[in-house]
Amino acid sequence: MAGPSTEVIDGTKAETKALDARSVSQRISLKPVRGGASQSLRHESGILHVSGAATYIDDLPEPKGLLHLAPGLSTRAHARILSIDLGAVRAASGVVLVLTTKDIPGHNDVSPVGKHDEPLLAEDIVSYHGQMIFAVVAETRAQARAAVRLAKIGYEDLPAILDVAQARAAGSEVVWRSLTMSRGDAESALRKAPRRVSGSLSVGGQEHFYLEGQAAMAMPGENREMCVWSSTQHPTETQLMIAHVLDCPSALVTVEVRRMGGGFGGKETQANGPACLAALAASITGRATKLRLDRDDDMTITGKRHDFVIDYNVGFDDEGRIHAVDMVLAARCGWSADLSGPVTDRALFHADNAYYYPDVRLRSEPLKTNTQSNTAYRGFGGPQGIVGAERLIEEIAYATGFDPLDVRLCNTYETGTDRDLTPYHMNVEDSIAADIMKALAEDCGYRKRREDIRVFNTKSRFIKRGIALTPVKFGIAFTATHYNxxxxxxxxxxxxxxxxxxxxxxxxxxxxxxxxxxxxxxxxxxxxxxxxxxxxxxxxxxxxxxxxxxxxxxxxxxxxxxxxxxxxxxxxxxxxxxxxxxxxxxxxxxxxxxxxxxxxxxxxxxxxxxxxxxxxxxxxxxTPKIHWNPDTGRGRPFLYFAYGAACSEVAVDTLTGEMCIERVDILHDAGQSLNPAIDIGQIEGAFVQGAGWLTTEELVWDSAGRLRTHAPSTYKIPGCSDRPRIFNVRLLDNAPNQEETIFRSKAVGEPPFVHGLSVLHAISDAIASLDDYRSCPRLDAPATPETILRCAEHLRSIAADRVATGTT
Incomplete structure (x- = not known):
């Protein structure tokens, strides 16, 4: 997806340089090595991946007599079920069994957090468009899918809440407790601050779009044993859910995962439903059963990244230094709790990003809506919180006239001083964010390029360029301590x-x-x-x-x-x-x-x-040292922080709203990398996925609560043409983890996802030129062409008003 700019790797190091992705064919040569860690060893299944020999759930040999499942879905966002007529379904060709709630011997519940608010199959009430009501078990997958469409279900429509605005207006309940993190007196400090800005920011959700969809195959054994092959990120939780549904001890259920064709968090809880249905059908029929969701059904049924509305109030001084922050992060969580509690918690954990807030209050609103139950996604709420932090920096920069990079540098945590305490009262013991930003700015020529871009924009009427350099400070550990x-x-x-x-x-x-x-x-x-x-x-x-x-x-x-x-x-x-x-x-x-x-x-x-x-x-x-008390909003939820910085340059067509990423430079802290080649690949992929979330990937529901972007034809993930023309990725040298992690490495899965935020701010920088950089564009995400055009038109109108009124 994102063309690598990695030079030949000799088995001991990985170096990068700027390359033109349009004209240079690149290769990575990985030599066999001894010695193990800190070497660029090739992926253990790499040959199998590229040759097509790697087996996924749907590639496993099909046992004799294998049955196939297809789910029957709700066509209402919120309704009472008045009648279900499955006669034609049962009579359809090849149908062996139709599963309803009456066929579940154990608990009709797959809630991962024990709230018992997520039935496997709906019974009396449907809570979103696409909720599973029944499932067809047939001899072939085609027969099962055809039979599903013959069901006749009667509904009584109920009021549906579809987004954050509607939830707030209706006083919707929260799916999990709200959390407040605070230090000092934010209200008093805001009143006393020399300058103050408030605003609101909308951040869209994101579809996981894993290459392998949700899939499971179940094989019944003797004495109620059940073996399930599942595409799940959490085999033990899947095992536990199956045992609950079948009403049997966990020891009778075995879950196996050789590999997944992508997960990104979408298979942490969302894999449980398919696995439970396959196991239930296998248990009743005594035959192996497989469920592989169609892509449209998969996107319609499963949860996404949470979309947020972030309301903020920041006090600061004429030097751009933050005095106080008050921020409310409201999330569209969907119809059940799922993982929305810890996701919104982690958004608060990262609403400071790399910056010290002297007085601060952060609050979450995990709101219930009649949409898919949103779930884990790479970053787990952290990126949404960081978007809020970076908006504060942008507001201050435009209000003071300073370079946003200088505002960032003057507000970073300072280890060993009185500016190293987070809003959740954890000391930042290893802050290197400022050092990384300075090093990257020098390496990529940020200051000179920013000057050149401003000159270019005075001469270019419609194509505007922008540049931004943003950091990441990402906490590493499960905030649910027992998972560590x-x-x-x-x-x-x-x-x-x-x-x-x-x-x-x-x-x-x-x-x-x-x-x-x-x-x-x-x-x-x-x-x-x-x-x-x-x-x-x-x-x-x-x-x-x-x-x-x-x-x-x-x-x-x-x-x-x-x-x-x-x-x-x-x-x-x-x-x-x-x-x-x-x-x-x-x-x-x-x-x-x-x-x-x-x-x-x-x-x-x-x-x-x-x-x-x-x-x-x-x-x-x-994991040692960690502890967290959600009742007080205090503790040490993370063992350490992973750091990095990215600088992105974009070109924006202000007539069409189209955008092109011209160049990206990333400097990332992976500690003592276990495998530089794999880590660089993770950084490249994470960046593109993050940039896609903030620019091209837009989820749309209609007024009836139907997801309209439920297929590749209507949902746009980044393609090869969306990659940066020049893409440089470098690992921070001589930066072993100060904590005793595995060979002093640092996690590299989620932190680099945040680097995509530099693209959003580069777009904002380009649009700001329309008012000579005097107004914060307040660009919402995703910054699709339509959103860019609306924002550009707003800036033009502000500029026109200045001319009309003679305001400087």
Whole structure:
């Protein structure tokens, strides 16, 4: 999607330089390496991906007698069900069974947070257009989909609330408790501030648009056992939901995930429904059953990124330094709680981004609406909060006339001073945001380019250029503290090969590859001697979701724990067997050095086996230091922060609203990167996804609550032509994590998503030229051509009024 600007990687480092993506064909050469971590090892399934041999749920061999499912969906946004006539459905060709709430032996509930407000199948009330009411089980998928359309359902329409404005006007309930984070006296400080600005900002939602849609296949076993292959980011939660629906112990349910064709948070909770339906049908029929949602149904049924309305009030002085902030973040959450509580919490956690607010009050409004139940999405509310923070900076910059970068620099956290305390009372112990912004500004020539752009805009009537440099400070850990744990299982076989299983899920991000590298490093093995197996609740129980950018942090340490246990046994054995001190045992690429003796790794393993030394171990890790009290809005919810900065330059056609990203430069802090090539790829992809959220991806519901953007024909994710013409990505050098993470690396899944925000502010900078940079454009997101035109017209009218009134 976003063409890489990465030079040839030699297995030890990844460097970048500016390249013209329109004319340069680029290659990444990854040599086989030993030594494991901090190497650019190729993705463990990369060859399978590009050759089409990687198997996903719909690629698995179909068992004999496999049945297929299709859901029947509500055609009302909010209504009482008066009647359901499924006679024609049951009589349709190939139909074996029609599932309704009466067929559920256990709980008709798949709420991930225990609020019991999310029925698997609707019973009396439908709460959004597209809610599942029944499901058809048929011999073929085509037969199931055809039969669904024969249902006759009678409704009594009820009032529907579709957006934040309607929810506020109707006094809609919240799906989760509202949260307030505060420090000092924001109201008093705002009154006393030399200058003050208030406003409102709308931030749109986002469809996950994973390449592999929601899918699950269930296979019944003996004595009520059930094995389910699911495209889920949270196998344990899926296991638990299936057990609740089937009314059986979790020990009877096994959930397996080899890989997902993308997740981005859309498969943290949204995979539960398809898996439960497949398991329910398999349990009743005694036959394997598969459900693969059609793309239109998938987009209609599943939740999205939360769209927000952010109301803000900021006090500051003539130097651009913030004195006080009062911000309310209201979210369209949908019809049930899902994960909206923690999502809106995390929005508050990040509403400061990299900036210190002396007096502050942040409040959330997780509002209930009759739309899809919005859910996890890369960044989990953090990006929405950061959008609010950056709007404050932009308002101050236009009010004072300063370069927005200078306003950013004068407001960043300062570690070790009285300006290092967050609104949730966590000290920022490692603030490097200002250093990264300064380094990037110098590297990419920001100051000179900004001057050149302003000169260009005075000479260009319709095409306006803009530039912006924005930072990110992103907290790493689950705010639900109990999720900050992981397990692993490592086996060493007598031929010296190693099998690894852990609780994380691979969705293309390279997690499995990094786990292979952990083992390689500790045992000094080559990649072909280490094998990752499918994530399986029968091997590693009680897994946490692969989310919150914590996949490598948690599972890497769990794998390391297991490996060290085995390695310790081997060192003790080798020292006794070869009569040398334990500190004379070393694992090297050439073999295991025991004093003067060099033993091939496989020989050591064989000898240990015959000596009855255990060659298998489980591993466990829990994140230290963290704690969080939502009742007080205080604690240390994060182990550390990941930092970075991005500079984007855009060209905007003010006649059509079209926009082109001309150049992007990113400097990102990945700590001591486990795999520079994979991390750079993650940064590139995250940036483009973030830029897409803020520019091209628009969700539209009509007045009846129907999602109109439910297919690739109506929903525009960024394509190849939307990538930056020049795209430079560099990892911050010599920046190991000060916390004891896996080999001092830092998470890289969600933080770089925020770099897309630099594009929104570059567009704003371009539009601001229409009023000679005297007014804050207050550009809403997504900045589609229509939104850009409306904003541009508003700035033109302000400029015209200045001329008419003689205002300078």
């Amino acid at each position: 744990q992981a397990g692993a299982l490592v086996h060493v076989y007598t031929d010296g090969s190693v099998q690894v299983n852990h609780g994380g899920c691979e969705m293309g991000q390279g997690l499995h590859t990094k786990m292979v590298q952990v083992v390689m490093r500790e045992f000094a093995l080559e990649a072909d001697r280490v094998r990752i197996t499918a994530t399986n609740t029968g091997k590693v129980p009680n897994t946490s979701a692969t989310a919150a950018s914590s996949g490598a942090d948690l599972n890497g340490m769990a794998v390391l724990d297991a490996v060290i246990k085995i390695k310790t046994r081997l060192v003790t054995f080798a020292a006794e067997h070869w009569s040398v001190p334990e500190d004379h045992i070393a694992f090297t690429p050439e073999g295991v050095q025991a004093g003067e003796t060099l033993i091939p790794f496989s020989d050591l393993i064989k000898a240990a086996y015959f000596a009855r030394i255990s060659l298998s171990s489980n591993g466990f890790y829990k």
